[in-house]
Amino acid sequence: MTNSRFNALKADAHWQRVWDERQSFAADGRSTKPRAYVLEMFPYPSGKIHMGHVRNYTMGDVLARYRRMTGHEVLHPMGWDAFGMPAENAAMEKGVHPGSWTRANIATMKAQLKRLGFALDWSRELATCEPDYYGHEQALFLDLFAAGLVYRKESTVNWDPVDMTVLANEQVIDGRGWRSGALVEKRKLNQWFLKITDFADELLEGLESLDQWPDKVKLMQENWIGRSQGLQFQFALSDGGSVEVFTTRPDTIFGASFVAVAADHPIAQSLAARSEDAAAFVARCKQGGTTAAELETQEKLGFDTGLTARHPLDPDWRLPVYIANFVLMEYGTGAVFGVPAHDQRDMDFARKYALPVQRVVADGEETAPDFAGDTAFTGAGTIVNSRFLDGLAIEEAKRQVIARAEAEGWGQGSTVYRLRDWGVSRQRYWGTPIPIIHCDACGAVPVPKEQLPVVLPDDVSFAIPGNPLDRHPTWKDVACPTCGAAARRETDTLDTFVDSSWYFIRFASQPKDRPFDPAEAAQWLPVGQYIGGVEHAILHLLYARFWTRALKHIGQLAIAEPFAGLFTQGMVTHETYKSSDNRWLAPEDVRDGIEIATGEPITVGRIEKMSKSKKNTIDPEPIVDQYGADAVRWFMLSDSPPERDLEWSENGIEGAWRFVQRLWRLVGQAEAAAEGDDLALRKLVHRTTAGVAEAIEGLQFNKAVALLYTLAGAIEKAPPSADRRDAIATMVRLSAPMVPHLAEEAWAASGQDGLIADAAWPVVDPAMLVDDEVTIAVQVNGKLRDTLVFAKGAAREDVEAAALASDKIVRILEGKAPRKVIVVPDRLVNIVA
């Protein structure tokens, strides 16, 4: 044994090599142990790992290592979400090929991850940009195509006329292309879609089964799917046409005072073609921001079309038809009827254009048809002023209106979703080629599976604008698989969210000739614990859920939900600094409130998510070199609850480093020859073992850390004994998931065989969790006045008597008899004076 300092760099390198050589963390598909699949969201290989990655993968690693210790066969894999725009941007800026840029980044980041000692099964590593991954994705795409879940339709995109490329929403800044600065145009393109809407109900109802998901994420998905039920019906128009509207409030149909259509609605479009005023209004509607917060404050505007609509329940009742800026073409039918008394937007609109406001739902006693004020009543009540609906409750009135519409043939009950089909076409090079061939005679023909993978060509240039696949001299020329005539490859590639929608299946099973083996995949799936950032709460997690259900639908998978448990971790943050002339400053440019380069005082700004633009990032690599992997891991787990943000601080990492050293010193104090009992310490060891296990299983790493601090403190204070020696050995095992390098070093130093990575979690003796003595609080009127130590399970009367006899209590009561005494066994006595 040694009392020297823990040499983290040496230990890290040594044990990382040992784990590698022994393939300690390779998951064995033939194992008979219970399975545990622990997965963190795989990274985009942007260049280097950042602190967010370190925190994410440390959490997953602690759980994975803990599961190994509790006798599970653990699958804990790592891979690369390797397609995407940044690689093309790098190609344009630096002239490097997206493939070589990406692969170099992967090599760098893999080495960085290894440096942190994660218990990963590197034998299953995959990168989505390699044909041995995306080729299988193409096969799955064709399976979904064959099942009718893929279709093509025209859709609008942001088009940059200078760069001749489609822009993502995030690439459009103030209506201009982010790179070219050119005004962005809307263009219609034929695009591929996946029928996620076929699964809208399933995806919504499936949320109920996800009891290990955060409620917040489930709610976000629920709102995103946005199911609403109502009535879809026609208004006959004065020009002989008709307009289809959707409403969730058919019960208020007798409160209607206008009909409004979206600016994109065919009625608005045709009017705009004939009328300059209408055209100007339609154009105006398309200006301005589209976020909810902006639109909320925007004035409700309308344009009277001059048309009138006939009320379906009263042929003599005519409603004016407006084009309105608050109606969305994308939702429902793009047309609504306005009931101002019971909808605030309709109210705002009606007051502005002096339209009738008639009450049709009673607000308590208030039933008058003339609605006063500018605040719509949206609560529950009885229907009034509504002919055959009068006196009904809202829900019953809805049913009756729908029934009547269906009986009379002017409408039907209908469910609409906010969710729209998933557009997967991207007019980009660095993505999975869509395996379709366009033939003038045969149309869109799937590439025969034996011709997969459709491999991206390497010889492409980003020197000129446009999609390199589209202008490649030969790549897209191909014979039609059906008729043999000259045909063209699809040059669109798949959205990278497709790549991440099934990688967790490929990790579980990776045959060469198929995407996965269903039986083998079933052994691991669903993922037991999935950990990642909340920014993926909707898109990635919804698409992966859809893809899994689609595969189940076509008989390839047995499970409906891919991730049984989900945890969304907080961000890593840091203070921000600005110079006297308002430049962002990096932490290393600042010392003691002064900018080092200029000597000028700096301003300390808000604590924010680490980001390059604010220069408040800390590169993990030099930190790991300085303090060792274990100290970095320990810091990532300490103090902040994992779902909350963690503020990076110099003091924090120093503290973690000190604790690693402290643990190491304790290990050096384990005297093999020590004898004698220390029952109190032994009990604490068992309590800590149970507590740390519970904390890790609940992903409450900060609590596990606090328990280990407490145990370490108790061991330090305890005199030598056999129990103390055992306590040190147990503490090493309890901390092994968090500080694995130190734990291996201690394990080896204490003469144990094998690796602590293969060791079992200490066994808890339930008898050791029970205390013989309890401290009982004595309160007077709920205020703590004294404490008494009693044998556990002491009789109520004895406790009460002792409490009333206590000097302090006697003094406070001043001889008065208590009115009432409450005794909570083994906890407290409350005397009501």
Added chain:
RNA sequence: GCGGACGUGGCGAAAUCGGUAGACGCAGCCGACUUAAAAUCGGCUUCCUUCGGAGUGCGGGUUCGAGUCCCGCCGUCCGCACCA
């Protein structure tokens, strides 16, 4: 605007069943060791002027007892889709 989460010492936080608020860590202070410093070890550290009292964003309420439950405010953060 709507929806959600949260609000506890100088700071990060515990207290998950309504039962001794502030465990554990950081920062700080005092002391030991040292020629000295670092490291390490020991002690103190919610606030108020002590006996004592107050205290979990603010105001009410339920209860023997409230950080925890209920009602009403205020504030911060996150999400968003004018969703008919």
